[in-house]
Amino acid sequence: MIEMETTSTNLRTQEMVLNMGPQHPSTHGVLRLEIELDGELIVDVRPHVGYLHRCFEKHCEAMTYPQIVPYVDRMDYLAAMYSEIGYAVAVERLLGIEVPERVEYIRIIMGELQRIASHLVAVGTYGLDIGAFTPFLYCFRDREKILTLFEMTCGARLLYNYIWPGGVSHDLPPDFIRMTKEFLTEFKPTIVELNNLLSYNKIFIERTANVGILPLETAINYGVTGPNLRASGLKWDLRRDDPYSIYDRFDFEIPVGKGWHGTVGDCWDRYYLRMIEMEQSVRILEQAIEQIPEGDVTSAIPKRIKPVEGQIYTRVENPRGELGYFIVSKGGLQPHRVKVRAPSFVNLEILGELCKGHLVADVVAILGSIDIVLGEVDR
Amino acid sequence: MKTTEEIFEVLKNRYSEDIIGITNMPPEKIIDVKPDAIFKVSAFLINDPDLDFDNLMILSGLDDANGTKTNQPDGSFEFVGGTLSVVYHIESTKHRHKLVLRVSVPKENPVTESVVKVWACADWHEREAYDMVGVIFNNHPNLIRILMPYDWDAGYPLRKDYKNPEFYQGMKVPY
Amino acid sequence: MIFDYISSFLGAIPAAVIAGLVPMVFIIPFALFAVYWERKVSAHMQDRLGPMRVGYHGFLQTIADILKLIQKEDIVASAADKPLFNIAPVLTFTGSYAAFAAIPFSSAYIGANIDLGVLYIIGVSGLVVAGLLMAGWASNNKYSLLGAMRSAAQIVSYEIPTVIVILTLFSMVGTLNLYELSELQSSNMFNWMIFGGTVTGWKKIVLIPLMFAAFLIIYLTTLAEVNRTPFDIPEAESELVSGYHTEYSGMKFAMFFLAEYANMFAVSAIVTSLFLGGYHSPFGYLGNTIGITWLVPIEQFFWFAFKGIALVTVQMWLRWTLPRLRVDQLMVVCWKYLIPLSFLIFLIVSLLMVL
Numbered sequence: 001m002i003e004m005e006t007t008s009t010n011l012r013t014q015e016m017v018l019n020m021g022p023q024h025p026s027t028h029g030v031l032r033l034e035i036e037l038d039g040e041l042i043v044d045v046r047p048h049v050g051y052l053h054r055c056f057e058k059h060c061e062a063m064t065y066p067q068i069v070p071y072v073d074r075m076d077y078l079a080a081m082y083s084e085i086g087y088a089v090a091v092e093r094l095l096g097i098e099v100p101e102r103v104e105y106i107r108i109i110m111g112e113l114q115r116i117a118s119h120l121v122a123v124g125t126y127g128l129d130i131g132a133f134t135p136f137l138y139c140f141r142d143r144e145k146i147l148t149l150f151e152m153t154c155g156a157r158l159l160y161n162y163i164w165p166g167g168v169s170h171d172l173p174p175d176f177i178r179m180t181k182e183f184l185t186e187f188k189p190t191i192v193e194l195n196n197l198l199s200y201n202k203i204f205i206e207r208t209a210n211v212g213i214l215p216l217e218t219a220i221n222y223g224v225t226g227p228n229l230r231a232s233g234l235k236w237d238l239r240r241d242d243p244y245s246i247y248d249r250f251d252f253e254i255p256v257g258k259g260w261h262g263t264v265g266d267c268w269d270r271y272y273l274r275m276i277e278m279e280q281s282v283r284i285l286e287q288a289i290e291q292i293p294e295g296d297v298t299s300a301i302p303k304r305i306k307p308v309e310g311q312i313y314t315r316v317e318n319p320r321g322e323l324g325y326f327i328v329s330k331g332g333l334q335p336h337r338v339k340v341r342a343p344s345f346v347n348l349e350i351l352g353e354l355c356k357g358h359l360v361a362d363v364v365a366i367l368g369s370i371d372i373v374l375g376e377v378d379r
Numbered sequence: 380m381k382t383t384e385e386i387f388e389v390l391k392n393r394y395s396e397d398i399i400g401i402t403n404m405p406p407e408k409i410i411d412v413k414p415d416a417i418f419k420v421s422a423f424l425i426n427d428p429d430l431d432f433d434n435l436m437i438l439s440g441l442d443d444a445n446g447t448k449t450n451q452p453d454g455s456f457e458f459v460g461g462t463l464s465v466v467y468h469i470e471s472t473k474h475r476h477k478l479v480l481r482v483s484v485p486k487e488n489p490v491t492e493s494v495v496k497v498w499a500c501a502d503w504h505e506r507e508a509y510d511m512v513g514v515i516f517n518n519h520p521n522l523i524r525i526l527m528p529y530d531w532d533a534g535y536p537l538r539k540d541y542k543n544p545e546f547y548q549g550m551k552v553p554y
Numbered sequence: 555m556i557f558d559y560i561s562s563f564l565g566a567i568p569a570a571v572i573a574g575l576v577p578m579v580f581i582i583p584f585a586l587f588a589v590y591w592e593r594k595v596s597a598h599m600q601d602r603l604g605p606m607r608v609g610y611h612g613f614l615q616t617i618a619d620i621l622k623l624i625q626k627e628d629i630v631a632s633a634a635d636k637p638l639f640n641i642a643p644v645l646t647f648t649g650s651y652a653a654f655a656a657i658p659f660s661s662a663y664i665g666a667n668i669d670l671g672v673l674y675i676i677g678v679s680g681l682v683v684a685g686l687l688m689a690g691w692a693s694n695n696k697y698s699l700l701g702a703m704r705s706a707a708q709i710v711s712y713e714i715p716t717v718i719v720i721l722t723l724f725s726m727v728g729t730l731n732l733y734e735l736s737e738l739q740s741s742n743m744f745n746w747m748i749f750g751g752t753v754t755g756w757k758k759i760v761l762i763p764l765m766f767a768a769f770l771i772i773y774l775t776t777l778a779e780v781n782r783t784p785f786d787i788p789e790a791e792s793e794l795v796s797g798y799h800t801e802y803s804g805m806k807f808a809m810f811f812l813a814e815y816a817n818m819f820a821v822s823a824i825v826t827s828l829f830l831g832g833y834h835s836p837f838g839y840l841g842n843t844i845g846i847t848w849l850v851p852i853e854q855f856f857w858f859a860f861k862g863i864a865l866v867t868v869q870m871w872l873r874w875t876l877p878r879l880r881v882d883q884l885m886v887v888c889w890k891y892l893i894p895l896s897f898l899i900f901l902i903v904s905l906l907m908v909l
Contacts, residue, residue, distance in 0.1 A: 018696050025795060040700070040881060050526040057511070058536055093406065131783060131878025137600040197875075203784055204877045220433050220472060223500030236472060310405040313437060313468045313479070326439050326468070328404075337537075339439040349503050360700070361793050361880045378526060 015043055018360070022051050026129045026364045029374030031348075035355075035363065045355040045363065047348055052378035060338040065091055065165060065305040068338070073159035075342065076376040078121050081114035081150070082318045084163035089244050090314040090325035091165035094307045102295035103167050104246045108288050109180065110150075110163065111245075112281040116187070117146040118319035119274040119281075122371040126271055127198050129368035130207050135198040142190055145183050149176065166301035177289055184282055184289075191278055199272055208271060209262030212354040212366035216265065222353070223346045226321025227273045228370060231257035232265035238317035250287050252280045267369040274371075306333055318343055320371055340379060344372040381476050383408040386430065394420055402481070409466070409481045414491035417467075417482050418518075421497045424469065424478070432469040432478060435498035439466050440508030444539040446486065457540045463489045463514050469498075484514060493519035511537035573665055577654035585815040588866060589616045595867065596874045626804035631694060634801065638692035642685050643802065643809035649681030650817040657823045658733045659858050660833045662851035671732035672720050675824055676713060679779065682817065683709045686798050689810075693801035701797025704787050704881055711888045712778040712785075718896040719772040723828055725904045726751055736832025743836040748829040757906055768899050769829045771892055773865070776821035778884070780814065783873040787881050822865035826858065833858035 021032040030051035036043040056075065060068050072087045073080040085107050092099060124139030147157045152173050154162040162169050198204055214224065219232040229236055237254040239247040255276040257269035307329040315324035321343030330336040347370050354366050381389075383401070387410055390398050397416030402409045412420050424432040446461025467480040482491050493516035494501045505516045506525040513535035516522055524531060533544035543552050561569035590605070590613065597604025605612030630639055653675045655665035668674050683706050690702020724730055726747075727738055739746050748769050750761035778785035787793075794800070799810045826832060833854040841849030879887065 016696065018700075026793065050524075050528070053526045055536065061537075061539075096406075127877065131786070132876065133596075134600050134874050137602065141601055198877070201877060203879055206883055207877060207880055218499075221499045223435055223498065234472065241475070308405065311407050311409075311466075313407070315436065322436065324437050324468075326437055326466070328441060336444075337439070337441045339437065339441070341437040345503065346500055349500060359880060359882065361787070364793050 013038065020363070026368065027374075028125065028367070028372055031367075031372070031374055031377070033351075033363065033367075035360070037360065040359045040361075042355050042358050042360065042363065045352045047351055049345075049348070049374070049377050052374050054379065056379040057338055057340070060335055062334065064333045065307075065335065068335075069164055070159065070161045072340075073161060074375060075340065075379055076118075076318065076320065076323070076344070076373050077158055078373050079114050079118040079319045080159050081110045081163065082118075082316065082323065084160065085111050085245070086314070086316040086318065086323045086325055088163050088165045089316060090312060090327055091305065091307075093314050094310065094312045094327055094329060095165070095302065095305065097166060097300060097302065099167060099300045100295050100297065101293050103297050103300070105288055105292040106168050106172060106297065107163060107245055108247065108250075109285060109292070110153075112285050112288070113146050113149060113180070115281050115319045116278050117143045119278050120146075122319075122368075123194065123198075123271065123274055126368040126371075127204075129364045130204055132198055132201070132204065135194060138190065138194060138197070142187060145186070149179060149183065152176065152179075164301055165305060167298045169298075171297050177292070180285065180289055184285055188279075188282060191275060191282075195275060199275060205261045205268060207361075208267035208365055208369070211262075211267045211358065211362050212369060213263045214265040214270075214350065214354060218350070218353065219265070222350045224321070224350055225346065226318065226343055227277060228270055228321065228347055228350075230255065231269040231273045233257050238315055238322060242315060244314070244316055247284075249291075250284045252283050255280065267365050270369040270371075304333075306331070313341075315341065320344055320373065320376070321347055340376075342376040342379060344374070344376040345379075348372050348377055380474055381430070383410065383478060386410070386476075386478055389427075389430070390420065390423075393423065407479050409479045411481050411483065414482050414484050416492075417465075417480070418492040418494060418497070420480070421467070421469075421494045425497050429474075430476075431471045431473050434470050434472050435494070435500055435504075436468040436470055436477075437466075438468075438494075438501050438504035438508065440464070440512040440514045440537070441466065442486075442512050442538045443483070455540070455542055458486070458538075461486050463512050463538075465491060465508055465514055467494070489514045490517060491515070492517050493522075495519055511535055513538065574655075576663070577651065577657075577665060580659070581651065581654065581812070581816050581819075584819055585812050586616045586620075588815045588818065588863075589619070589811075591863075591867070592870050595870045599871075599874050620808065623804055623808045628804045628806065629801075631801050633694045635692040635694065638688045639801075640806075642689035642692060643806045643813070644685075645688065646682050646685030647809050647813040647816070649679055649685060650813045650820055652678040652681070653820045654816070654823075656732060657820065658736050658827060658832060660851040660854035661733075661737070663855070664733050667731065667733050669729075669731050672730045672735075672824070672828070675820070676717060676720070679817075679820070680709075680713075682813070685813075689802070690798040693798070695801050697794045697796075698798050698800050701794045701800075704794075705781060705798065707881075708781070708785065708787065708884060709779050711885060712775045712892075715771055715888065715892040715896040716775045716779070718893070718900050719768045719775075720828070722768055722896070722900045722903050723747060725900070725907055726753070732827050732832070736827055736834065739831040740834045743831070746829065746831040746834075746836075757909075760906060761903070764899050764903060765829070767895065769825070771896050771899075772828065773825055775888075775892060776825060777869060777872070778888070780817045780821055780869075782818070782869050784876040784879050785884060786873075786878055787884060818866050818869060819862055822862045822869070823858070825865060826861040830861050 016037045018035045018037050020035055021027040022030040032048040034046040056071055059071055069084060072083040076083050120139040120143045124136040127135040150160060151157050153176060154160045214232050216232045216234055219229050233256055235254050235256050240254060255273055257264050257273060259269060261268050309329060309331045311328040313324055313326045315322045323343055324341035326339040327335050328337040351367060355363050387401050394416060397413045399411035399413060402411060424430050441464050443462045443464055444458055446458035448456050449459055450456050462483040463486055465482045470477040484491050491514060493505055503525060505519055508514045509522055510524040510527050523529060534541055545552060560572055594604045605615035608614040608618045630636060656668050656671040656674050658664040686705045687702050690698040727735060729735060738752060745752050748765050750758040750765055753761055799807060802810060835853060835857045839850050839853050841847060841853055
């Protein structure tokens, strides 16, 4: 944080309002930031969202439960599998049904692959925000391999419609396990490569360490979740702390921010936590691939979803944080109300708090480290 | 770790006037709170060391659609009377317990209290609830629309009787 | 030099025009090549192929791009300050073009053999700052203005260590004439200034590390003067969209682009002339060996271009590897590290020369 002294405290200079976005290379979508500047120093940041609002929640009220699945894909389009897992878990808990073993394993494999893919985009675009172009392309090269795996499983590369309430749309293709194993062996060295190229770069550390520090108290009060919360030092991961699916069977660690190069909860911590989480996801994937049982994957899919009157809030650990679905049923074929707790929406709220007193260049660094997807913010 | 019933007892003893009751909406149990008491109840919930509800997971506004349904000549319908609700899902990261609170306000006068001073993340959630179902939160620092355009004057889209306007700023709405 | 030769039989004005056009013959093909080269270098660093379609391995890609830029509509924002907006790209290019006048490409060609050659180049490059400021102001765009302000602050700051390093050299050789400086570094690689020049004995051993440091300083500062990564904050894409040239399109944008690449070579040429022996070959000349003396200047030109392009390639390499500094860190690097260090080197070298 930069401190500047004014020569005369009585002198009141006029602030410049800089409008960043909705079209801007590093707002990660159509986010508009109204930045009040004193020179290059930030006085205030006001985010304006809603440019990508697609009335998701209104649509849900007019559709049956299975019909909603393709729509949840379009919220967090970088982690569509995880949106589907969240929705499927919510509907299953509302109905009170169990899903077969194999389905649980498939979901975890898909979810963790998706987490790696999503973190790769986050890390790569973060490098891009700081000005390093090359790591971005390295990240996308590896993400491409994951998308190929998804494509051979369900035919789509970004919006899958694969995980349904009660099961998955069809079984894994015969080569999937072998190719995933190959990918994992290829991917492990690239994390090291990426660390050497970007994470430990002196300029990169200078730009991100001690920038945008998020204290733990503030983080919890603002409802920040996911890697951003863990970077602030709380060991809080819904895969452990509010278990869903079969995550309790796997052996993995939950990394927390330690202030490696600065203060706990700065941009570098948030960035680096995603690197460690990718390693942990690889660990989960290796175990899941070894253990996956044979079995039927579509047997538990209900023919007709008609829950009794009631409501439920379930949440899963999306790559960006706590993705929650609040579903109210009035006993019909369509939900009465579906409200999504989008992690990006809640995490973005902290931006104004974090940016105060920093420079314009830091807005980009802080925004990138929060890692938002505008499709999910605006729904 | 406390169950909803235990917390309900604690709240009932302290705020007997303001706690309406406990409703079962399987699989969740909801504690109903009076609109003008939600601020002090939530301030108690976060400050009490045994409860310590420091995390607001989600705050959702919903239209209960429980008024009298009147059909209009053009095929649409309208609800007269009934309530709007605000549902608070809160948890404690220390004690690992969860709680669901609900506030119901009459549709004609949908005013309740803001909890932004208790949980800062309620800011945008309340703006969204205002934007989508039209609940007004007193003492909110900046209660304006969030996802819809700031000058949207055709009502609140997530109410069940919402009708699309024909024009917005001179543009035909369903293109 | 070339001017004197031509004016002896054509008169002063035609000679000036012809002598002035000669660098253009170099700059335009160089810029075409450098843009292609930058794309290929970056592509191969990033596991890509780069342009492959136009010509053999995309060799004609830049020409296709130029054709596209020429055809583009020349958009001027309605609220822009039109005269300034139109002059700015020309002025920027003039600044970098005028610098080429004093660069010794070979012993037979130097546009103007000025006694204060280095200072002239540094001075005339200052025009670039004026051009950038004009562009930023006239665009009537806040991003452009911020970018222009940053670049003015940056270029002015980074000129100080550059000039101090040049002063260091001056204290060693006593001339600022680039031609004479190049001639001093002839015959042997160890006469290059980076190896302590023509100084002999124990002083040379002391000088070598100092000169290496001075070389690094001047390379870094010139890198900052041409706004390349990691000092590209004036046009920081992710923050300021493109900085001062956000509002430019078509040929005016191409002018900025051309000026940037011309500048890249100009600063590499200065560094080459000052430290890396100028146009001199490290090994001796083929022309001298086989007794064809007119071959020597041509060889010299190739050596000069080779060294210049090698330095430009290092600039590209840095650009595609490193992230970007923040504006205050950039100033810290200059004022807290480079300037004191260059002063220290200046002091030690001057003392050594007196001893």
